[in-house]
Amino acid sequence: MSNGLLLAGNVFINRFDDTGAKTGFIGPINVTKLAVNTPSEEKTRISKQKQSRGQALDTVVTAKPTELEIAMDDAPADILAMALLGEVSTVNIGSGNSSDETVNLPAHGRWVKLLKSNLGAEGLSAKLASDDSVIDVVADIEVNYAAGLVRATPSGTLAAGASIKLSYDFNATAANLMRGGLKPQVVCEILLEGTNLTNGKAATLSIPKASLAPSAAVDFMADEFVSTALKGTAVLAAGETAPFSYSEHSA
Structure with missing residues (x-):
């Protein structure tokens, strides 16, 4: 059985409101990038003694916040609102x-x-x-x-x-109105429900809480499909033991 990793999946995003309450998942969203990086930081105590100057006396490696990047080429009002730090309201004009x-x-x-x-x-x-x-x-x-x-x-x-x-x-006009530039960040939950195409196993990536901000401009007049990009950190949510989890299962 192959142990490679090549995913096809549906991504859902659950945005938090200003009070910290979840507003409900939107999706599935066509996500072109969902990258997770787990960096670390090394602290080294270096010798200044005559016989060992420059050598490491102690080294400690500590974890840094988990970094996230997500890019999407779906562009409903809710996604644009995240990419432009805005909010969506429904407008009905008779x-x-x-x-x-x-x-x-x-x-x-x-x-x-x-x-x-x-x-x-x-x-x-x-x-x-x-x-x-x-x-x-x-x-x-x-x-x-x-x-x-x-x-x-x-x-x-x-x-x-x-x-x-x-x-x-x-x-009469009915529309979803997105007003941008209102929020300092996007706080959300991210869920990937997918399949590992190399072995057919069901796969789940769960990020219970993430703090994100736009990492690229939204080009409304692009020659290609408009893509939106966010990056930030995974937050250790209350009640969780890890900032994210990934699982594969056959049933």
Whole structure:
């Protein structure tokens, strides 16, 4: 029977909240790297005596914190939140309309953000704020309906900029909102449930508690699939005898 180690596995991550409570496992996550390093530190007492100068009189090796690295190319909101030290909330905005929203159009074809996004393609109208005269929305303004942006057309009557009143419909929106840069670290539990492909045995890697931080930037415009990376240390959790454990079993 082969004794090599080549794993295929499902990884689950259970993030802790600010009170130390577990929030529940997410996954399985496609993890491209899950590396564990167990470094040590050597302390040596060196002789300064005439006959033995430079020789070791005593050497003591002590363990250092277990180091972890994890990289993932799945990118749901919860994973991005960990990679960007953020948190996730659910956003539900009902459909509706905005009537006579005052918009100050910049000159030189620059965009301005409306109060709402995901605008409806029909029912948009505009008028000058100064006298309520109707504006030709086809000739004089351009709208990015998805982003909720509007600008004066370069060749229209408002090219030099103007204050207008804009009325429009907006569609309902449901989203997972990730707000980044809010947390100093990610504290989580990591569980790998897998198979050693060299011998067919079931394998489990358990890291009950880890303190991690991003180790690489998240490139939202990468040419390849976006990958996120975290590194840090395994913490000896309360009630545990080791910072991590690995097991193989045939049943």
